[in-house]
Amino acid sequence: MPLHRKKCVRYNEPGHAHSQTFSCKGRCPLLVSDLTKQLLVESLAAARQRYGFDIWAYVIMPDHVHLLIWPRQQDYSISEILRAVKRPMSFRAHQQKLLTEPGFWLPGGGYDRNITIPKAAHAEIAYIHANPVRKGLCARPEDWRFSGAAFWLGQHDVPLEMDRTVPPAEF
DSSP: OOOOOOOOOOOOOTTOEEEEEEEBGGGOOTTOSHHHHHHHHHHHHHHHHHHTEEEEEEEEOSSEEEEEEEEOSSSOOHHHHHHHHHHHHHHHHHHTTSOSSSOOBOSSOOEEEEEOSHHHHHHHHHHHHHHHHHTTSOSSGGGOSSBSHHHHTTOOOOSSOOOSOOOOOOO
């Protein structure tokens, strides 16, 4: 019996950040190699440039991805942004023969949560960057190369720079 996935409802509200999670097809570890992770980083950078959004946090896990993005435009589509991230990466992975079967991403909308409060954004950033530690893949968030954690600690040799537009957390 095929698995039924819930339909993802997206709210494209100006000024909201979006916490995104999307998974590889079959929850397979298709993002294990540095090459596939780098393809995704390049796809993220190109989508950021084209659609005008800031990246506040990301982590590329072996079988899924977490992002926290903030669209700078008043009128945007989070679905279009995600398509602009996922499609080129999938195409390039097939082009380079990194996959033998069609499809790279799990069908469906993934997970999308609007973030409206600065304190919640900072908590989400910490949650995203701690994911590899929780999964036992590294000891500290900044040790996971394909993550924004090292950038926020001041390291410069990172695959993808974050945008410093995160509002200060309220106490």
